Amino acid sequence: MKRYLDPPENEWAALTIRPSSESKDIDARVRKIIDDVRTNGDKAVIDYTKRFDNADLTSLRVPDVEIMASPKMVSRELKDAIELARETIGKFHASQVITETATETAPGVKCWRKNVPVEKVGLYIPGGTAPLFSTVLMLGIPAVTAGCKRIIVCTPPDSTGSANPVILYTCSILGINEIYLAGGAQAIAAMAFGTESIPAVYKIFGPGNRYVTVAKQMVSLENIAIDLPAGPSEVAVIADETADPEFIAADLISQAEHGPDSQVLLVCSDQGLIEKVQKELHRQLADLPRRELAEQSLQKSRIIHLNSREEIIELVNEYAPEHLIIMCRDYGDAGIQVKNAGSVFMGPFTPESAGDYASGTNHTLPAGGYARVYSGLGLKDFQKRISFQEISEKGLKNLGPAIIAMAREEKLEGHGRAVEIRLSKITDNIG
């Protein structure tokens, strides 16, 4: 990691730049896959699965019997872990259920909103060597809690044509049994436009490689909603002299092991700590299975020393990290000053990996600076809000003249007349 000692504020922008990951080169390839799936349906999905996943499929849907067999493939220990995560994630997302009450905005004028589930949602779950069954929980739990009527999952098969059993098991405990064997851009296209087997959905959720990301962006321009713009994962750590360098190094590594385009940033007010963290990084990397990936990521990462708490918070808000770990004496106070971040981990015993799996918060978060404007996933992303208004005769007498005056000024005479024709039929003794 490169070190920066008390950089002046005009250098901060450069220090908070993410490693670039241009996607222009794959746009044309993704466009071709999307068009192909749109035109040729199942056949195209099956062809691409042969090509990219090396699997021969005759049908795309995972048979019920395979889902029912999945519990046998999962250890007791892992089942217990998944169950615990299901409970915490379930509790936190259930706490997001909101019933809004009506507001009388003027006498006789009542307005309210209703949260209604998005009827059809598609969850994309990456497969491969590290199947993300935790993402099944993070997407499936809010979808089920919101009451989405049709929840489908797409996940790529292994070369024998099977889905990962832990993914199947996790779906099954949430009651999700409509699972399709499809990965990459072809899965996104199938969920966006539908094929003979895979139904079109209204909104697509889930992480993936650059093909998946670009495909989601492309279909989002054509009537399909997507969860969040995606970017490589990242963490910022705020630390002072009270922080444990072993914890810091472990957190930095746990982020860096995601891959070479991940980024970590340590911002601290204690120079002595920097030495200790770097020593610890060296020690802890030694026997890490994904050492090579983590080292590549750390090479592009930064340690920044700043003297004041104010500067540290300001720089972090400018960076807008996906994950922010705060390990300093008064972490509660620092947390209150955070304005731009996806998810914040407070205090020494709250590692970022807790949020990835089991604290209860969602791990689908805005990276790449998107935390300035986007939120992590929550219940509301599986709902939409319909507004309602009900106006009484008295209410329309109150509002009517204002509506007519404004409509005329905007040259929309018909808008005013829809009010006038009603006012003409309201008897005088009302209101």
Add this chain to the structure above:
Amino acid sequence: MKRYLDPPENEWAALTIRPSSESKDIDARVRKIIDDVRTNGDKAVIDYTKRFDNADLTSLRVPDVEIMASPKMVSRELKDAIELARETIGKFHASQVITETATETAPGVKCWRKNVPVEKVGLYIPGGTAPLFSTVLMLGIPAVTAGCKRIIVCTPPDSTGSANPVILYTCSILGINEIYLAGGAQAIAAMAFGTESIPAVYKIFGPGNRYVTVAKQMVSLENIAIDLPAGPSEVAVIADETADPEFIAADLISQAEHGPDSQVLLVCSDQGLIEKVQKELHRQLADLPRRELAEQSLQKSRIIHLNSREEIIELVNEYAPEHLIIMCRDYGDAGIQVKNAGSVFMGPFTPESAGDYASGTNHTLPAGGYARVYSGLGLKDFQKRISFQEISEKGLKNLGPAIIAMAREEKLEGHGRAVEIRLSKITDNIG
């Protein structure tokens, strides 16, 4: 309007198709404008303003003195109307302020979310012959209520180089005084990437023509958030034999006058009503200032008769209208069954134009079927939600084994170790 008597369900999809508005032909032109503004900043904006708005500008920002002079240009009647609308819209959006409480998802594990304003937002307000000052209220009020720190407005000048005074006045009463003279795709590009005069913002809101819509879509792929995908405005009306045909005709016309690509849909259970509505349409159109536009829109629109309430609701949910007016005996009951709509107008004295101006709900709504998955604008669109978690030593002892088991299964050993290293330092007498 074309009539359809009891169409079978397999014909509904065709009956709920929107008039198409292909935008492929303007993509290249918008791309050029965006690239030009990105490269040449103010100069490009000034050049395009000369070309498209026929105005010679030397600077882009509206001077404070012009804003301060605007009240003199607005009639007392219109000021009162705007003030009333400001109150109702203000009340309804203030009712959307939420403070979430923390949830203990497991012993020693506390999770919560905080709503934080998006720091910099840009509001686009169309100008031209019908300046949409009402949109200043609909975008500005939630932005101010959310606490957005920097709120800028872009609006095109008239040929003398001035902004519309009612737009300036409406901005001024909301405390918005950073207003720039820029319209169309050049305004969107300026707010997305910044120029010498116009600051880059994080999120762009507001309606506009197809150039604006395409520009918003394009910049949304490059780190900038936008409010909603846009489409031509539309209304569906549900009516039974108790509905007043004069009211229905007035509502259909008030939607149709927006322009030839607007669409209206009347779904009713009473055949006699259809005759009466058509007669009323004819009568009310006679002296409408925007008669020609309304007639073009009505030609593409439909009246559908269906026998049962269930079928009517089902068809409307399939259509997913931006605006839905319910004028039938038990409109409250029907409203409860609505699953897909932007904003719903309940009962005989709730015309759609009330929601456009002064009932309190937002008039920025999902059209073109987007109501299946998107919501109308609300306070939350000017905020993002940051999630927080704080885990005690005891909490980590509880969760730790689950996190480690799940991380290992996902081949992320470093994630597990960030927990293990902490567990190793927790003394046994805790928890």
